[in-house]
Amino acid sequence: MNEILRKKRLAQGITLFEVKNELIAAKAKPGQFVIIRLKEKSERIPLTLQDFNPEKGVINIVFQVVGKSTKELDQLNEGDKIKDIAGPLGRPTEIENFGTVICVGGGVGTPEIYPVARGLKNSGNYVISIIGARSKEFMIMEEEMKAVSDELHITTDDGSYGKKGFVTDALKELINNNKKIDRVFAVGPVVMMQAVSETTRPYKIKTLVSLNPIMLDGTGMCGVCRVEIGGKTKFACVDGPEFDGHLVNYELLSKRLNTYLKEEKEAVELFEKTCKEGCNG
Ligand SMILES: Cc1cc2nc3c(=O)[nH]c(=O)nc-3n(C[C@H](O)[C@H](O)[C@H](O)COP(=O)(O)OP(=O)(O)OC[C@H]3O[C@@H](n4cnc5c(N)ncnc54)[C@H](O)[C@@H]3O)c2cc1C
Ligand code: FES
Incomplete structure (x- = not known):
């Protein structure tokens, strides 16, 4: 095991x-x-x-x-x-035949959105995926995403692969092409999920984002993973991690994620000094 x-x-x-x-x-x-x-x-x-x-x-x-x-x-x-x-x-993603869905993955969010895209495809949805990375060398899971998507759009911040720009640029283009989009799923950095939610908000397209607050026990006991959704406190580990992107308090989430920056930096420094190699042996 x-x-x-x-x-x-x-x-x-x-x-x-x-x-x-x-x-x-x-x-x-x-x-x-x-x-x-x-x-x-x-x-x-x-x-x-x-x-x-x-x-x-x-x-x-x-x-x-x-x-x-x-x-x-x-x-x-x-x-x-x-x-x-x-x-x-955590609660599994709600998967059913919604019609046309867009799955957005940014950076290490792409592997996270992959099983969601596959589930949606297997449930009969027309799946449009958008995956983005800083540059070509950080683009991951392209083949896997292609295999579970009807359309795959690729963006890089520096234009070294796919279209130059952010995933939200590709998202805007798809929405403006008058395609009826029934649901959007997004996983990636907090700023990306916030930008995706702001892009879909004027069009009232239901948007689900997977939140990544600091977690401890993962069972709803400690309260560390609390997030604010529509003005109410929720625990991401048991109530989420997926929430309605239009209701998330992203500023609070970012602030809480940065709470221990000093300690995290010190932990890395100590680790590099004492355990550079073979600390797991
Ligand atoms: C539900 C969920 C799913 C996640 N899935 C993935 C994934 O598939 N792939 C991936 O690369 N990362 C994922 N993360 C983030 C991952 O857990 C953190 O990057 C990791 O815990 C950082 O630990 P560290 O000691 O290396 O870094 P640290 O130096 O301790 O922290 C770096 C940053 O990571 C975040 N972080 C630190 N500790 C935690 C913690 N206990 N829980 C959550 N975030 C923390 C904070 O923002 C912090 O500033 C997920 C987080 C959550 C909550
Ligand atoms: S991690 Fe402790 S309540 Fe969610």
Whole structure:
């Protein structure tokens, strides 16, 4: 259980792990996540399920190296074991035949939107996907997204691949082409999800975003993951992580995500000084 069967570098600082876990693979649904701990006293890391295969008993996670715990996670290799994985957590994405849907993935949000796009495609929707990255070298999961989409649009901030611009530019173009869009799903950085929501708001297109506040227990007990939705407090781990993008208080979410910047920087510095290699052994 929890053995890493495959490690694949998708782009610089972005890694995919295929992990053995029959119990989670049997129950997982699109939009759900897991919380992992590398060792007994490690920090908990919430990560969305990029894929799951009940027949093989495996789950996939894709993570971006941003701080101490993800650096440490990235040091694991095929054959290593993750101490524990809790999940599947969170409410699954509501998937039915809505008609025409747009799935927007930005950066490491693309692997997160992939099972949602696949579920929507399998339910008979016409799936238009838009995936974006900073530049060509950070574009990930293109083939996988193509396989589950009727249309795939690609943007890069610097124009090195696909269309130059943001995912919201492609989204605006699609909406202005008078195509009737029944629902939009977006996963990515907070600023991107906010921009997607502002793009669809005037057109009253229902927009679901997957929020990523700091989480601790993942079971609704600690309150760390609280977010404000339509003026009401919700816990992203049990009430979400998906919410109506037009109701999210994005300023509060960003502020709360930045609460521990000083401590996070110190943790990375200490880690780099003391555990550059082999700290998981
Ligand atoms: C439901 C959910 C699903 C997620 N799915 C993915 C995913 O599929 N791929 C991926 O790369 N990242 C995902 N994240 C974000 C990921 O959990 C954080 O990047 C990771 O915990 C950072 O840990 P760190 O020690 O490496 O970085 P730190 O230096 O500790 O933190 C860097 C930044 O990450 C965020 N962060 C820190 N601790 C947590 C925490 N416990 N929970 C959430 N955010 C935190 C904060 O914004 C912080 O400023 C998800 C977060 C949530 C809540
Ligand atoms: S993480 Fe503790 S209540 Fe959600």
